[in-house]
Amino acid sequence: MPQDALAADPRYGRTAPRRGLTLSWRDPTMRSIVWQIVIIGLVGFAVWWLVANTMRNLEVRKIATGFGFLSREAGLPIGESMIPYSPADTYARALLVGVLNTLRVSLIGIVLATVLGTLIGIARLSHNWLLARLAGIYVELLRDLPLLLQLLFWYALMQGLPGPRQALNPFGSVFLSNRGIKFPWLVWEEAHTAALLALAAGIAGTVLLARRFTARQMATGQRPRLWPWGLALMVGLPAAVWAAMGAPFTIDAPELRGFNFRGGGTITPEFAALLLGLVLYTAAFIAEIVRAGILAVHTGQWEAAGALGLSRGEQLRLIILPQALRVIIPPMTSQYLNITKNSSLAVAIGYQDIVSIANTTLNQTGQAIEGIAIIMAVYLTISLSISVFMNWYNARIALKER
Amino acid sequence: MPDESRLATADRPLVFAPKPSRAPPSSAIGPIAWMRANLFSSVSNALLTLLGAYIVIVVFAAIINWALVDAVWEASNRRECLDKVGRAGACWPGVIAWIPNLLYGLYPKDQVWRINAAFLMLVVWALPLWLPGVRSKLAIGLSAVLLYPFPASYFFHGGEQDLLWTALIALGLAAFAWVWLTTFSERFTGLSFGAFVARVTGDAEQPEESARLRARIGYAVLYLAALALAAQWSLSEVPTRYWGGLFLTLVISGIGITFSLPAGVMLALGRRSHMPFISLCSTAFIELFRSVPLITILFMFNTMLPLFLPVGVEVNRLVRAIVAVCLFAAAYMAEIVRGGLQAILRGQYEAAAAVGLGFWQSTALVIMPQALRIMIPTIVGNFIGLFKDTTLVSIIGLFDLLSMARAVGEDTTWLGLFLEPFFFITLIYFVFCFLMSQYSLNLERRLGAGQRR
Numbered sequence: 001m002p003q004d005a006l007a008a009d010p011r012y013g014r015t016a017p018r019r020g021l022t023l024s025w026r027d028p029t030m031r032s033i034v035w036q037i038v039i040i041g042l043v044g045f046a047v048w049w050l051v052a053n054t055m056r057n058l059e060v061r062k063i064a065t066g067f068g069f070l071s072r073e074a075g076l077p078i079g080e081s082m083i084p085y086s087p088a089d090t091y092a093r094a095l096l097v098g099v100l101n102t103l104r105v106s107l108i109g110i111v112l113a114t115v116l117g118t119l120i121g122i123a124r125l126s127h128n129w130l131l132a133r134l135a136g137i138y139v140e141l142l143r144d145l146p147l148l149l150q151l152l153f154w155y156a157l158m159q160g161l162p163g164p165r166q167a168l169n170p171f172g173s174v175f176l177s178n179r180g181i182k183f184p185w186l187v188w189e190e191a192h193t194a195a196l197l198a199l200a201a202g203i204a205g206t207v208l209l210a211r212r213f214t215a216r217q218m219a220t221g222q223r224p225r226l227w228p229w230g231l232a233l234m235v236g237l238p239a240a241v242w243a244a245m246g247a248p249f250t251i252d253a254p255e256l257r258g259f260n261f262r263g264g265g266t267i268t269p270e271f272a273a274l275l276l277g278l279v280l281y282t283a284a285f286i287a288e289i290v291r292a293g294i295l296a297v298h299t300g301q302w303e304a305a306g307a308l309g310l311s312r313g314e315q316l317r318l319i320i321l322p323q324a325l326r327v328i329i330p331p332m333t334s335q336y337l338n339i340t341k342n343s344s345l346a347v348a349i350g351y352q353d354i355v356s357i358a359n360t361t362l363n364q365t366g367q368a369i370e371g372i373a374i375i376m377a378v379y380l381t382i383s384l385s386i387s388v389f390m391n392w393y394n395a396r397i398a399l400k401e402r
Numbered sequence: 403m404p405d406e407s408r409l410a411t412a413d414r415p416l417v418f419a420p421k422p423s424r425a426p427p428s429s430a431i432g433p434i435a436w437m438r439a440n441l442f443s444s445v446s447n448a449l450l451t452l453l454g455a456y457i458v459i460v461v462f463a464a465i466i467n468w469a470l471v472d473a474v475w476e477a478s479n480r481r482e483c484l485d486k487v488g489r490a491g492a493c494w495p496g497v498i499a500w501i502p503n504l505l506y507g508l509y510p511k512d513q514v515w516r517i518n519a520a521f522l523m524l525v526v527w528a529l530p531l532w533l534p535g536v537r538s539k540l541a542i543g544l545s546a547v548l549l550y551p552f553p554a555s556y557f558f559h560g561g562e563q564d565l566l567w568t569a570l571i572a573l574g575l576a577a578f579a580w581v582w583l584t585t586f587s588e589r590f591t592g593l594s595f596g597a598f599v600a601r602v603t604g605d606a607e608q609p610e611e612s613a614r615l616r617a618r619i620g621y622a623v624l625y626l627a628a629l630a631l632a633a634q635w636s637l638s639e640v641p642t643r644y645w646g647g648l649f650l651t652l653v654i655s656g657i658g659i660t661f662s663l664p665a666g667v668m669l670a671l672g673r674r675s676h677m678p679f680i681s682l683c684s685t686a687f688i689e690l691f692r693s694v695p696l697i698t699i700l701f702m703f704n705t706m707l708p709l710f711l712p713v714g715v716e717v718n719r720l721v722r723a724i725v726a727v728c729l730f731a732a733a734y735m736a737e738i739v740r741g742g743l744q745a746i747l748r749g750q751y752e753a754a755a756a757v758g759l760g761f762w763q764s765t766a767l768v769i770m771p772q773a774l775r776i777m778i779p780t781i782v783g784n785f786i787g788l789f790k791d792t793t794l795v796s797i798i799g800l801f802d803l804l805s806m807a808r809a810v811g812e813d814t815t816w817l818g819l820f821l822e823p824f825f826f827i828t829l830i831y832f833v834f835c836f837l838m839s840q841y842s843l844n845l846e847r848r849l850g851a852g853q854r855r
Contacts, residue, residue, distance in 0.1 A: 144835035
């Protein structure tokens with residue numbers, strides 16, 4: 001029996017001989033150990049040298065260490081804040097305001113840049129020659145100019161607007177002046193919050209319903225109509241909640257009083273310039289990503305979709321984009337991270353994001369190391385969160401292979 | 403009557419010869435048909451076309467009117483411009499008066515020739531790379547990257563030389579001379595400079611060792627001549643605080659670009675290394691620098707580098723910015739190179755090992771050339787990004803091109819002049835970035851020739 005013969009063979013089943021470590025440069029393990037010891041030594045020495053120098057410098061310059069300053073009074077004025085803040089608040093709260101400002105501009109920027117970039121990317125592939133060329137010029141021009149240059153340009157444009165008394169008034173009671181964009185806004189009451197919550201519930205309900213309908217379509221081939229349900233859930237429900245709570249509806253329109261506007265909602269020139277610059281710049285990159293993603297889908301897919309009788313818009317929406325997404329998502333993630341990181345250029349135009357506030361903090365307290373550590377911690381957290389979310393989404397839409 | 407020529411005869415077999423196809427109908431060719439197919443294929447397309455054409459006309463007309471038609475070309479201050487055309491036209495005299503500052507910053511006017519000479523030297527140095535018939539292109543390229551910085555920095559900074567500094571500058575000068583001597587000797591005799599010297603000084607029958615010795619003597623004579631020249635050479639000192647404009651932008655991005663590629667390659671190799679500690683260190687460095695914005699790193703080096711160094715050591719502001727830009731660029735380059743390395747199939751490593759190449763040899767001769775070639779578009783894209791990112795140094799108070807453009811409006815003669823200098827530097831940035839991206843496309847096409855089927 002060969003099996004028995006194999007088992008009887010003393011060479012069978014033996015592991016490879018373990019070679020002992022030889023004290024020779026020819027032994028790869030030895031080499032690797034020596035190299036690592038050398039590198040550990042160098043890195044260790046460098047770290048020790050830097051830390052020792054820093055300690056001495058801090059001592060000589062009489063700079064305090066530790067995060068104790070966070071609970072001290074900041075005394076720094078902040079122009080716009082999403083939470084109540086006054087200069088009498090602590091540094092910790094000032095930094096929180098900065099983080100929220102960064103998140104606000106990044107999130108809005110991500111959404112707008114994605115929409116605009118996708119549209120431009122599709123336009124660049126359009127059969128309309130002029131539209132494709134215009135999209136191409138847009139991409140080439142905006143990609144090749146430094147973002148800081150663009151931001152300063154938009155900011156100068158915002159500041160070049162006339163003063164509040166001669167404010168531009170494109171329509172209704174929307175005013176454009178060098179104090180920012182003023183627009184009518186609801187007087188916010190509890191009923192509105194409740195209606196927003198109802199809208200969120202309605203969206204969730206519609207999504208669940210759509211899934212059930214798809215399941216039924218898979219089972220029976222019949223797809224019930226979704227849109228009446230969707231309309232009822234997403235419009236009817238919030239409206240009903242709003243009406244049930246008394247239907248409050250007061251518009252607060254901006255009015256010129258003296259030298260400035262009173263009331264209404266405001267978009268500051270800093271925020272507007274930063275958002276505009278970030279969105280227009282990043283949209284150019286996103287457009288290229290979308291275009292490359294669409295081109296990566298095989299032409300046969302277009303032809304097959306056309307053969308099924310789908311219109312070009314339907315081909316794009318139902319067949320091409322879902323497949324293109326797989327190519328698009330990874331580079332898109334890095335563009336989202338770029339928007340977040342680039343929002344730090346706010347410091348150049350006076351929008352108070354985390355970098356700007358932390359920078360002021362470290363200038364006031366002299367505690368540079370702590371200030372930089374806070375900025376790094378904030379960006380690391382944001383970057384990791386975006387990466388984790390996008391990786392989850394990427395895994396969800398990835399090609400399911402058998 | 404049948405066409406005689408189409409009938410088969412004994413000496414001419416019947417061959418299928420299709421009639422020439424008829425010309426397409428006039429509705430399918432010509433500009434009208436092209437417009438119908440590409441601009442007005444449907445109602446919505448036609449509307450889009452009209453809208454697009456409207457935008458193009460409005461925007462271009464506005465720009466041309468402002469920049470050319472209504473512009474003022476001669477005035478001695480901004481007030482005169484405003485009196486002539488108001489804000490409807492550009493006020494170019496301000497930009498024209500500031501062009502020297504936009505290009506060279508506050509560099510002393512009588513010393514500006516040094517910058518021009520140094521850039522000319524770089525162009526002349528690199529020229530043989532594009533000449534046919536030159537064989538030592540690798541050595542020429544390496545010498546330009548490694549040795550050009552010495553004479554260039556003396557051109558830019560000037561000042562006292564100590565012994566080591568003189569020796570390094572002389573090395574650069576000798577390399578510069580060698581590049582052109584070897585270019586000429588290779589073009590006309592097919593021999594490199596050393597071989598040419600050996601041939602001229604002795605006859606070919608003499609043993610090889612003596613030829614090598616004579617080549618070495620040739621190099622030594624070249625170096626001594628350069629040393630004599632460098633020792634004589636004396637330029638007045640221009641401290642870095644006077645550097646600015648396009649010159650500073652090019653210096654920072656040039657150093658960043660030349661540093662980032664080798665450093666990125668080392669970091670990428672470190673990250674993929676099997677040695678846990680080295681891989682850990684590289685990964686930590688890369689991820690740390692990639693996760694924070696460049697402006698933070700610039701702030702950090704600006705405020706913290708003095709803290710990190712021994713008490714009393716002052717570091718120049720420019721050096722701090724350059725260190726920050728270099729480390730930042732290296733971290734990004736490392737990830738690009740790693741992407742290229744991941745695309746190399748295992749078989750390449752095994753084949754390299756099978757022909758007996760060690761780690762460094764297989765990396766340098768087999769793996770890296772392939773990995774870098776795949777990543778050329780991304781690498782050049784990164785260079786363009788770095789060039790654009792150098793504008794951030796204006797935030798920490800260096801006078802690069804962007805801050806010089808902003809300074810125009812702070813000049814009392816040209817107070818408030820903003821759009822015109824911005825328009826000017828926009829053109830500069832666009833031309834640089836556009837040329838780089840076109841060159842990368844060209845390079846990709848040429849180097850990718852072997853990959854295409």
